[in-house]
Amino acid sequence: MRFSGRVLFITGAGSGLGRATARLFAAEGAKVFGVDVNGPGVAETVETIRRAGGVADSAVCDVGSMAAVRAAVGLAVAAFGGIDILVNAAGIGRAARLEEIDEDEWQRVLTVNLTGAFNTVKAALPHLLVRPGTVVNVASSAGMRGQAYAAHYAASKAGLVNFTRSIALEFASRGLRINCLAPAGIRSPLIRHFIPREDFEKSLVAYYSPPVAHQLAEPEDMAKAIAYLASDDAKMIIGTVLVADWGTLA
Numbered sequence: 001m002r003f004s005g006r007v008l009f010i011t012g013a014g015s016g017l018g019r020a021t022a023r024l025f026a027a028e029g030a031k032v033f034g035v036d037v038n039g040p041g042v043a044e045t046v047e048t049i050r051r052a053g054g055v056a057d058s059a060v061c062d063v064g065s066m067a068a069v070r071a072a073v074g075l076a077v078a079a080f081g082g083i084d085i086l087v088n089a090a091g092i093g094r095a096a097r098l099e100e101i102d103e104d105e106w107q108r109v110l111t112v113n114l115t116g117a118f119n120t121v122k123a124a125l126p127h128l129l130v131r132p133g134t135v136v137n138v139a140s141s142a143g144m145r146g147q148a149y150a151a152h153y154a155a156s157k158a159g160l161v162n163f164t165r166s167i168a169l170e171f172a173s174r175g176l177r178i179n180c181l182a183p184a185g186i187r188s189p190l191i192r193h194f195i196p197r198e199d200f201e202k203s204l205v206a207y208y209s210p211p212v213a214h215q216l217a218e219p220e221d222m223a224k225a226i227a228y229l230a231s232d233d234a235k236m237i238i239g240t241v242l243v244a245d246w247g248t249l250a
């Protein structure tokens, strides 16, 4: 029960890693407020938490919209009295050659994956500073070095990594710990958009593949890494990138 008495605000809670994280934190005592653009998905997450005896609520929210994020944060605070933990798990992307990525797709990926985290941190900040809180942003191994066929996604995640480090420095003296997780290969709906294509250069695919082929993590495994970063066990960990990638970057 590491999160007993704490309130978690989590984006992307309607699927995959976000859902698994919401469930784990609720099982460990957190009151969970989940947001997602996928209304039925996030409602289902809340239902499963409640069925298991946990406390959860949700809102439909596009993290790319500051107005929508501010409204969702307001609902969370009204429901649970504050926010102690912010997890940014919402994310989009796909494998594509640069020639196939138009301006709209580029902008959307940056907006959701990078500006989305800016929006939630800005909106939740006054609450996160009330009691010493913590933020975990979900980046990617693709944000740690170049990744062919995902230039928009890799750029957004690299931005998220350095956004995390920068604000971790700014808020360390105020007791707000901020870190990020850099996963690779989670068994979730998103991974279907990253299946390497026959026309991709094999050496470039190998460069972003783990040493043991086709290894995928379950969302629940990654949720445990997020829970560690958000827990008091990690109280000395600030501004770090926890890489959980089956050795891909080793």
Ligand SMILES: NC(=O)c1ccc[n+]([C@@H]2O[C@H](COP(=O)([O-])OP(=O)(O)OC[C@H]3O[C@@H](n4cnc5c(N)ncnc54)[C@H](O)[C@@H]3O)[C@@H](O)[C@H]2O)c1
Pocket (backbone or CB within 6 Å): 011, 012, 013, 014, 015, 016, 017, 018, 035, 036, 037, 038, 041, 061, 062, 063, 064, 088, 089, 090, 091, 092, 093, 112, 138, 139, 140, 141, 182, 183, 184, 185, 186, 187, 188, 189, 190, 191, 219
């Ligand atoms: N699946 C992987 O292999 C993998 C690897 C590295 C990093 N990640 C990152 O992990 C995070 C979770 O991904 P996942 O694998 O669980 O994918 P997922 O597709 O299962 O879940 C992502 C969730 O984000 C939501 N979302 C998308 N756009 C949104 C928006 N504008 N506002 C609010 N919610 C929005 C989706 O509706 C979905 O419920 C993402 O940030 C992703 O980039 C995933």
